[in-house]
Amino acid sequence: WVSNGLKNLSKLKELPNVNRFKGKFKDQSAVIVCPGPSLKEDIKHLKKLSNKIILCAVGHSLGILEDNKIKPDIVIHIDPIYLASSHWTSKSFNSCDFKKVELLILSATCDNVLFNKNAKNIAWLSVNNVYDNWIHEITNEKNNYSHTRNVAHIALWLVVDFGFKNISFVGLDHSYAGKKIYINNSKKHNDDNLRSQAEHLFNWPSKVTGQVKT
Secondary structure: OHHHHHHHHHHHHHOOEHHHHOOOOOOOEEEEEOOOOOHHHHHHHHHHHEOOEEEEEEHHHHHHHHHOOOOOOEEEEOOOOOHHHOHHHHHHHHHOOHHHOOEEEEEOOOOHHHHHOOOOOEEEEOOOHHHHHHHHHHHOOOOOOOOOOOHHHHHHHHHHHHOOOEEEEEOOOOOOHHHEOOOOOOHHHOOOOOOOEOOOOOEEEEOOOEEEEO
16 A cells, blocks of 8 residues: 555656545446446346436456446456466456546545556545544645445445435346456456455345345
8 A cells, every 4th residue: 555655656646636526426326336246137227227317337347347338337346466466357447448538537545557547537535544644734625534435335425425416236246156356358358356255144134035145
């Protein structure tokens, strides 16, 4: 985190913080696209909604969106992992046509390579709360996301701050069917992304099936 943050300082001073977008999307509608297994069934709905409402995709969903020729309007990525060290992340981000992305939102501690993508607009945020205080002091910008655990939570905070009125999720799964956390993409995206396994599963009541693993 610290190494990435230091490399990104010049970009953080140059690019806008997400605070600049508060209320800029007032009363608009958005779908937050997450990469859970249920996206396989629900992606057909995204095809119908594309170009009608704003699609806000988390980084892990880029591969399956590309497979289905769906262009996200906003992409959010907060993972500090180096692209070169993750075969899946490298392929997903390198194959995405960022020229068509209206807004790329990156964590201040993301891999520096991502700040050089050719999205129409790039903004940044800090997601590590007090651990990013040194970044806050240098940039005079601060973001607080209380009790957040993953990028889906961050995305929800952001679209609320941005002023979206109608917000929906697809692919946000609390039920891990077959212990799969992520959707199976096509063959060109189906390596280290797919085999992530939930280590600690337990049963949870479901109105639909009686019980699910989560």
